[in-house]
Amino acid sequence: MKHLSPSTLDDPLFWAEKGIINFQPIVNARSLRVHGLEALTRLPSESPFASIFELLDCAYARDQIHLVERILLTKAISRFSRWEMAHRVRLFCNIDNRVFDHHDSSPINIINHLKDSRLMPSNLCIEISERVPPDSDEKLARLVELYQKFNVRIAIDDFGRGYSGLETLTLVNPHYVKIDQFFTRHIDTEPRKAAIVQNVVRMAHSLGLLVVAEGVERPAEMRAVRDAGCDFVQGFLIARPTPHLADLSPSYPSVDTGRAPGHVTRRIGDLIVTPEPLRSGAPIAEAVARFRQGYDLPFIPVTDEDGFILGAVREADIRHLIFGDYSSALLRNKGIDQRVDAFAIRLPVGEISFSQEELVDAYIAAASDTGLIMAKDERYVGVLTNVALLQLASERAVAIARDQNPLTALPGNQSIQHHVAASLAAGERRTMVFFDFDNFKPFNDKYGFEAGDRALLMFAEQLARFQHNHCAFIGHIGGDDFFAALPVDAEEGMAAVADLLARFRSDVQSLYYHRDVAAGGIWSQDRFGKRRFFPLLRASAVVMPVDFASCRCDIAGILRRLSGGKAEAKRAENGIVLQSSCGQCDVDGDGAASTDWSMARNRRLADDSPPQRA
Template structure:
């Protein structure tokens, strides 16, 4: 049995053994790093290497303030020394905050020594260790805020007081506990919880960070929900010098550009903003001069704070003595609650989720579009958003394959052309069914359709994901476009699964699974085996082709080579500029 550590053991670790490790927090919309969470560890291989054990024993022995300050000093100094950029999230134990022996002013000293300023720092409170003394804790946090620090609640949902603390201190960030993230792609309960937290963050203007994201499937679902900031092994593990997720960031940014070809900035129109201290009477005069304007953005030093809506001014001025009471009031007092402010690169699908997440749809008739520095660009309205989404869906339906409902030739070609324009490397797999016509002629179109539907089902099951595009370009011809995952292993597995599926379809329909006789394309009768899959895979990377047509010759060759393999392998080629 391991003996309990003594006070001297903890003091020795505080003096010599604390290590700082970091984990990046990633903006998966823009493909950038928001900052790093600074975490502390005991000596490698030591019984107190785990921070949970280390902090628990330090608190029991009355050494929590000393340990907390040492960890903070280490995190700040190493952050600068290692050249990290962005914000530093300092994981803090709330019990240390309210300890009467906790010295004041040390954090500012640490920042000054490392040439950092408070706006670089986010103080993270771990919900697992929340104190019940809310008033003291609020006073401490208010003290930090006045000095320019931001705040965050870590491990939201892991304890019992997270929501209460959220409402009490109104943090700048909340971090969803990993329990609600692990396996979220297959758990409807966790999905419902995550959607609720996302909606609550939107309504309370709190930035959500989802931590503990470990798999691409979890990341994909969270991206579909519109989550912007994630942290977890899927990007990088905590380390003294964490592996840079630069290749993943590039992939995310490029995928965003390609998948969201229609962005919020496309819907933005310039509306002359008003200053927050403009009198309401002046805005009323503008309304009379501009009858087509229904919402004015309120902007201070280039950054919007919300809307003042025509309907709200009418409501105020229609009250008894309303004009006399409100004409000289500053406009900022009447900004619409939950005014929606979005980045220019927000995709229309994510924007639609933001608009519909608010119960009061009147509050989301308009949205303000900003650039990456939160500078005002223009105003969009929900009517134009819905019209654009409807047009996109109608166009998609018009060009979809009627049997499988997968994208057809036109959207598939456009997608590949966009990849080429963005100079995004990709792999293009051509998939078709061997000897499909003689099978169709012999067994009938109904059974032939079953084979096509089975192939589309396998493609969706085996090659589904944010980095995969699936198209049905006609008859028994399909394509898979992969932008970051290597599709080769799944394509090989799919060939095997398809062979087994075809045999089962034929047998269950009452036919023999043996070879059959049919007329070939030359008009001769011969023996055919059951259909298999021909697959050719073309790798396209720099130097990129000028257009899709440039790939035509290489694609034709790879299709021809794939047919010679009779479903027993995959033809591979790299595109080369001729």
């Protein structure tokens, strides 16, 4: 290409033909199986265009953008079709929004090329880019609807960084939302990003959409986006883009996620019902007949020929065809689209790898009056009905209530141990905190247990705000002992804890008489019956950063080491001590330890008892 003619030197069509198609895997966040490949175009080094975006801008200026996008899309489809897994996964391709404004933007040519390549339209997913806004929202919506009628999937790319993400989400009714890498980068250490992603996931799942986390580069980010509920993951951690199909794998189990793939629990499996779905293209009369025959669910799932979930036909939406006076005439009307596809709507979908808690949360977020369609890698498995989900929700509520502390209503020992166990299994990084009150007994003795309860409730309320501000897990071990785990590093964790302790130390003075506040404390008997002066009530904290991916300890060792810094924290001027990582913790001589913190606390109280005389 050294001797280019002036006419081709900056010709977008010429350089589109010379573009090199790279593929990057998109994998299931839990099973790590490939769900699809994204096609990414790279230009040769000789190209006068600095990037593919610059080429597209030039093509738009010359009214050639529709031709350039067609070249790139057909090249990607042709290359993708040669991969042995192509018919089982999806090809994700970006299309510039400005294409949708062009009069020659019909998808017919692309659909025909898919068929020529022995692929189904459902194998293709068009990514709506928000790099530049479309000139006409109406044209965009109409063309997207046309693609969807052919069963092509739609995704919103770079969600959160474009011109009008929520507006586009409403306008095009996509199948996927791809969260921009800005929000996934360092999500494991930036609570605000984690909170945003969690809320986007809840919103998407409530609308029956799937979520792809883009730009994941580190195992900690992978664990964080998976825990936030993202369905699929894409990024350098999985694989870098490659032009060589032979470099691609059907799955990527070597990715260090720290957690085994999810599976259906026996309880959830027992509750799933499996009504036969309707197939895409089937006449709506099939749905009408089933409802007339006493079908006992409010909807019938709809799938394509490969079992991918397209939506569902609800009885309420076709009631006029089932019971109406003119139902027979309507079913014979040639002017009405009689396929089930025309009546199918998107309903919330739950993956079978979801935990009981995740399924209940998805159901609650969706505010569904129908239940959840259950899927495995987006293929139909069955249905969890409203009744089944209410049973799961009730069982979870009972379990939570049993474990809650009766005074503060915070999670108790079982929930704390479950959280630590989950973090250990997931290999996450957490900064863990053990809180304990200083001078609590003399305060109780002088002011009474009601005042002591008010102090505990005051701290619990401040912990609740602490939880909200730092995306923390909090719990009440018992008595005046509390627990927290934060998704931040030790330095940020220490600063957050110091602020919490200072606020409590100030607020708790409202529970004392003015004269005691002025004196800086009270006189009372110690544990040995000796009268002495005690400073005002405060909380102290042991802060311990833990990298669960390299931790050598069991749950007991982790919790024991955390609470072991209590005495040092009480002696510290600010009430905080930084404990060394649990990777360095000691193991008892017999290797055994209780995982019940209340038992450990009772042993500590016994250690504080008066010495016995000989």
